[in-house]
Structure formats: C-alpha cells, structure tokens
Amino acid sequence: MLSVESLSCRYGGVVALRQISLTIAAGEFVALIGANGAGKTTLLRAISGLTPPYEGRVIFNGQPIERASCAQIVRAGIAHCPEERKIWPHITVQEHLRLGAFGRKDTKEVARDIDRVYAIFPKVLERRKQVCGTLSGGEQQMVAIGRALMSRPKLLMLDEPNLGLAPLVVEQVIDVIRAIHRDGTSILMVEQSAALALPHADRAFVLENGSIAKQGRARDLLQDPDVKRAYLGEEKQGRLIQDPLAKDPLATTR
Amino acid sequence: MLDLLPQFVFNGLLIGMSYALVAIGMTMIFGIMNIANFAHGEFYMLGGCITYFIAAKLNAPYLVAVPVSVAVVTGLGFLLERVVFRQLRLKSAMSSVLATIGLGLILQNGALIFFGPQPQAIPTSFSAFPLQLGPIFTTEARLFAVAVTAATLVLMYVFLNHTLYGTAMRATFQQTEAAALVAIPIDRMRGITFALGAGLAALGGALLGAIFFVQPAMGATESLKAFIVVILGGLGSIPGSIVGGIFLGVAESLGTVVSSAYKDAIGFVLVIIIMLYRPDGLFKKS
Ligand SMILES: Nc1ncnc2c1ncn2[C@@H]1O[C@H](COP(=O)(O)OP(=O)(O)O)[C@@H](O)[C@H]1O
Numbered sequence: 029m030l031s032v033e034s035l036s037c038r039y040g041g042v043v044a045l046r047q048i049s050l051t052i053a054a055g056e057f058v059a060l061i062g063a064n065g066a067g068k069t070t071l072l073r074a075i076s077g078l079t080p081p082y083e084g085r086v087i088f089n090g091q092p093i094e095r096a097s098c099a100q101i102v103r104a105g106i107a108h109c110p111e112e113r114k115i116w117p118h119i120t121v122q123e124h125l126r127l128g129a130f131g132r133k134d135t136k137e138v139a140r141d142i143d144r145v146y147a148i149f150p151k152v153l154e155r156r157k158q159v160c161g162t163l164s165g166g167e168q169q170m171v172a173i174g175r176a177l178m179s180r181p182k183l184l185m186l187d188e189p190n191l192g193l194a195p196l197v198v199e200q201v202i203d204v205i206r207a208i209h210r211d212g213t214s215i216l217m218v219e220q221s222a223a224l225a226l227p228h229a230d231r232a233f234v235l236e237n238g239s240i241a242k243q244g245r246a247r248d249l250l251q252d253p254d255v256k257r258a259y260l261g262e263e264k265q266g267r268l269i270q271d272p273l274a275k276d277p278l279a280t281t282r
Numbered sequence: 283m284l285d286l287l288p289q290f291v292f293n294g295l296l297i298g299m300s301y302a303l304v305a306i307g308m309t310m311i312f313g314i315m316n317i318a319n320f321a322h323g324e325f326y327m328l329g330g331c332i333t334y335f336i337a338a339k340l341n342a343p344y345l346v347a348v349p350v351s352v353a354v355v356t357g358l359g360f361l362l363e364r365v366v367f368r369q370l371r372l373k374s375a376m377s378s379v380l381a382t383i384g385l386g387l388i389l390q391n392g393a394l395i396f397f398g399p400q401p402q403a404i405p406t407s408f409s410a411f412p413l414q415l416g417p418i419f420t421t422e423a424r425l426f427a428v429a430v431t432a433a434t435l436v437l438m439y440v441f442l443n444h445t446l447y448g449t450a451m452r453a454t455f456q457q458t459e460a461a462a463l464v465a466i467p468i469d470r471m472r473g474i475t476f477a478l479g480a481g482l483a484a485l486g487g488a489l490l491g492a493i494f495f496v497q498p499a500m501g502a503t504e505s506l507k508a509f510i511v512v513i514l515g516g517l518g519s520i521p522g523s524i525v526g527g528i529f530l531g532v533a534e535s536l537g538t539v540v541s542s543a544y545k546d547a548i549g550f551v552l553v554i555i556i557m558l559y560r561p562d563g564l565f566k567k568s
C-alpha cells in the first residue's frame with residue numbers, strides 16, 4: 029500500500045535520512061524505532077508532505093506522492109498524528125474533530141464519524157466544549173488521534189504517541205491504537221522504546237543515524253540482542269514502568 | 283471636568299476601535315505568516331487616500347467610495363502576499379520583515395506622488411451639525427464610523443469563532459503544521475489573512491478619514507499604534523487586540539485632558555509599563 033524508495037531528506041546541508049526504503053502492506057501494523065535524532069520524525073514528515081524529500085520516491089496505492097501537498101496526501105488516505113500532539117490550544121475538542129475532516133466533502137458522514145470517535149474516546153466526549161489547552165496530556169493525545177482519524181485514513185502514522193504520558197494512560201493509548209488497527213487501518217507507529225511498540229506490531233524497522241539498521245518481524249526483533257541492548261534499555265532509566273510482554277504475550281501473534 | 287468624562291471616553295472609543303481594526307490584521311498576519319508587518323499602517327493610509335480620491339476626484343458618493351476602496355486594498359493585500367511574501371516564505375523570517383519595511387516606504391511614497399502631501403478632507407453627505415446623545419456631543423460621521431466598526435468587529439468574531447473556515451484560520455494561526463496535516467490549505471489561508479488584514483485596516487482609514495484628514499504620512503503612526511496594541515493585547519491574541527485597541531484609544535483620549543501634546547507618547551509609556559509588569563500583555567490570564 030505504501031512504498032518508500034531510496035528516500036533521502038536534508039535540513040539545509042544536514043542529511044537526516046539516507047536512502048530509506050520500506051513498504052507497508054494494507055492492514056499491517058509497522059513499528060519504527062530508533063534513538064532520539066535518528067530521523068524517525070523526519071521520515072513521517074517526508075511521507076505526509078511536511079518536509080518534502082531531497083530525493084527518492086513515496087508511492088501510495090500506486091500514486092507517487094513525494095511532491096504532493098499535505099492536503100493531497102491527507103485526501104489520498106494518509107493521516108499523520110504529529111510529534112508532541114500539536115493540538116490547537118484555544119480550539120475546542122469538538123472543533124478539533126470537525127477540522128480533522130476539513131478535506132472531506134461528505135459533510136453528513138462527518139457528523140457520524142465524530143460520534144464514532146467519541147465512542148472510542150468516551151473521556152473526551154465529556155470535554156467536547158472545552159478548549160484543548162486545558163486538557164491533560166493523555167486527553168490531548170486522544171484528541172490528536174481522533175483528529176487524525178477524522179480524515180478516514182487508510183494509513184495512520186503516529187509519532188511517539190506515548191511521549192510524556194503516565195503508564196496507565198500509555199496503556200489506554202496503546203489499546204486505542206490496537207483497536208483502530210483491528211478495524212482495518214494500517215498503522216505506522218514511531219517509538220523510541222522497543223518495548224512499547226514491538227509487542228503490538230507485525231513488522232518493525234530500526235532507524236540509526238538516518239539509515240535503516242535492522243528490519244524484520246517485530247517478535248524476532250524483540251529477541252534480537254542488539255535491539256534488546258539499545259532499545260529496551262530505557263527500562264533501567266525508569267521510562268518504562270512495566271513490561272508489556274509479560275502482560276500480553278500473545279500480542280504479536282494476533 | 284467630570285461631566286466631560288463620557289465625551290472623552292466616546293472619542294477614545296472611536297479612535298480605539300479603528301486601532302483595533304488595524305491591529306487585528308497585524309495580529310493575524312503575525313500569527314499565521316510569522317511576519318511583523320511594518321507596512322500594515324499603510325493599508326490604513328491607502329484606505330483613507332483611495333476613499334478620498336474616489337469621493338473627491340471621481341465625485342462618487344462616500345457610501346460607494348468606502349466599499350470600493352476597501353475592496354481595492356483587499357485585492358492589493360492578496361496580490362502582495364502572492365507576489366512578495368509567498369516567495370520569501372522559505373527564506374529567513376528577517377527577509378520578510380525587511381520586505382515589509384521596504385513595502386511601507388514604497389506605498390507611502392507612491393501615495394505621496396499620487397495624492398500629494400497635503401492633508402485632505404474626504405467629502406461626505408453627512409451633516410456637519412453636532413448631535414447630542416445625553417452627555418455626548420458627536421456627528422453623523424462619527425456615529426457612522428462607530429457603528430460600522432462595531433458591526434465589522436462582531437462579524438469578524440462570528441466568522442472566526444462560528445464558521446468552519448474561520449475556525450480553520452484560527453487553527454492555522456495556533457499550530458500551522460497541524461492545520462496542514464488536516465488538509466487546511468495553508469497557502470490560501472495566508473493569502474486570505476493578508477488580504478483580510480489589509481481590508482480591515484483600509485476600512486479604518488476610510489472611516490476615520492471622513493472625520494479627520496487623510497494624508498500619505500498617516501500610515502506610519504498607525505503602524506506604530508498597531509504595534510503598541512498588539513503588545514498590549516498579548517502578542518497574537520485577536521480578542522486581545524480588540525480590547526487593547528479600545529484601551530489605547532480611551533487612554534489617549536483621557537490623556538489629552540492632561541496634555542494633548544503628549545497624546546501619542548501615552549501608548550509608548552503604557553507599553554513600557556506593561557512590558558515591565560505584565561510581559562504577556564494586559565489580558566493574558568497568568
Ligand atoms: N528543522 C530541522 N532543522 C535542522 N535539522 C533538523 C530539523 N529537524 C530535525 N533535524 C535533524 O535531523 C535529524 C533527525 O531528526 P528527527 O527526524 O527529529 O529524529 P527523531 O524523530 O528520530 O528524534 C537530527 O539530527 C536532527 O537534529
């Protein structure tokens with residue numbers, strides 16, 4: 029469904045991504061892990077049109093999109109839930125969802141989809157009239173995901189959706205992402221921590237210094253000694269409170 | 283003395299609302315395009331001068347001249363965004379700011395060539411006869427200006443807060459990339475913002491020009507005043523720039539009681555005080 033071919037990105041003279049190639053099939057859950065500064069965000073930005081690539085191609089359902097505008101890419105069916113949520117602080121929850129569907133023409137369906145998003149996130153329904161700057165981090169993340177869903181994406185890209193959230197909230201966010209995936213949306217999820225992303229993914233890529241260092245089935249990568257050392261290490265720093273593997277060993281064999 | 287208070291407040295309100303018209307546009311341009319537009323007061327000047335030209339030279343009625351001049355300046359704003367600022371967007375922010383300074387000089391001196399340096403009065407069909415409303419003396423032209431400005435501010439409020447397009451504009455203003463990611467056409471939003479901002483300023487010039495005089499030099503002061511208002515209102519807040527504009531107008535008007543020579547200094551003194559004690563502006567809840 030999505031195929032990235034020899035994609036390179038630069039910021040001025042600084043190369044952020046070098047010759048990245050990857051594919052995502054319809055219905056797949058793909059994780060992209062890597063340390064801070066590896067280029068994960070840049071890859072999502074290149075796919076969604078925020079940072080047009082320096083060279084290389086991005087093909088989505090047969091169409092080249094590497095030179096398309098953000099708006100065209102959203103309409104084609106790729107939603108990007110950006111790093112640090114990027115909610116609009118003075119705009120209400122309800123308006124976030126309505127604006128999420130800005131590119132759609134089927135206004136009648138939009139109202140129904142807003143209700144559907146509230147069904148997924150009952151907690152934000154209570155806050156629908158509130159401006160998003162007043163919400164908690166977890167609620168803001170729910171709104172950001174809901175907003176991205178409102179474009180009816182075929183592929184949902186999430187950039188560190190768990191960043192800065194309490195462990196209990198992380199669990200809720202992950203559950204929601206898995207539910208969205210179960211409903212048929214492909215997922216590309218960026219995480220620094222392998223333990224947060226790999227247990228839920230079908231396949232995964234490891235990005236290091238702008239290049240793909242490893243790729244494979246997520247459950248294989250979880251057993252990979254290099255990955256364990258480099259990307260499960262955060263547990264020691266207390267970033268991860270629990271081991272999701274212990275809780276849900278069947279996650280990868282869905 | 284005290285019985286003159288309503289009169290001073292009313293006069294301040296009139297000036298303050300025109301400050302608000304100019305400052306809203308400046309705030310929106312600052313928010314969406316990240317440009318401190320030093321040429322913004324020139325749109326106010328052009329609104330006044332073009333209205334004068336249409337009413338005095340082409341002998342059209344004032345009520346026709348105002349919308350035509352606002353439309354012309356709105357179109358000019360749209361064009362300038364396309365031709366100048368869109369090209370500069372990927373360069374440094376400083377190049378855009380410098381461009382606005384250059385643009386201001388061009389507009390001001392262009393107007394000087396075209397309209398001449400003398401202050402001119404825009405002819406209107408309003409009666410010059412003073413009207414008394416309770417404790418306040420005013421004129422038809424002043425009442426007209428207050429009514430049209432108030433209606434425009436209300437319309438802007440409704441547009442920005444209660445329409446999908448206006449909400450999208452505010453979203454672009456608050457977090458541009460997130461707006462791009464929901465298919466809001468950012469380039470078009472910038473064009474509309476610049477055009478709308480120019481048009482609002484022109485309306486201010488066309489309305490106040492019928493009360494005071496119009497001349498090519500009047501834009502520069504207006505730019506400075508709008509900056510003061512934008513800072514008073516808390517950088518980037520649209521309601522703040524409305525309240526800030528009215529606040530400055532009333533403060534200046536009350537200041538003339540003490541000394542009319544220092545009227546224009548009042549705003550700057552206010553800004554210094556506010557910067558010292560409330561750096562986020564008067565109306566930010568801390
Ligand atoms: N706007 C930018 N300007 C210049 N360099 C940038 C910019 N954004 C990111 N970079 C650089 O590109 C590299 C990749 O960054 P990023 O994609 O944000 O990594 P990640 O999301 O994996 O932390 C880093 O070295 C970073 O410093």
Ligand SMILES: [Mg+2]
Nearest residue numbers: 068069070111
């Ligand atoms: Mg990142």
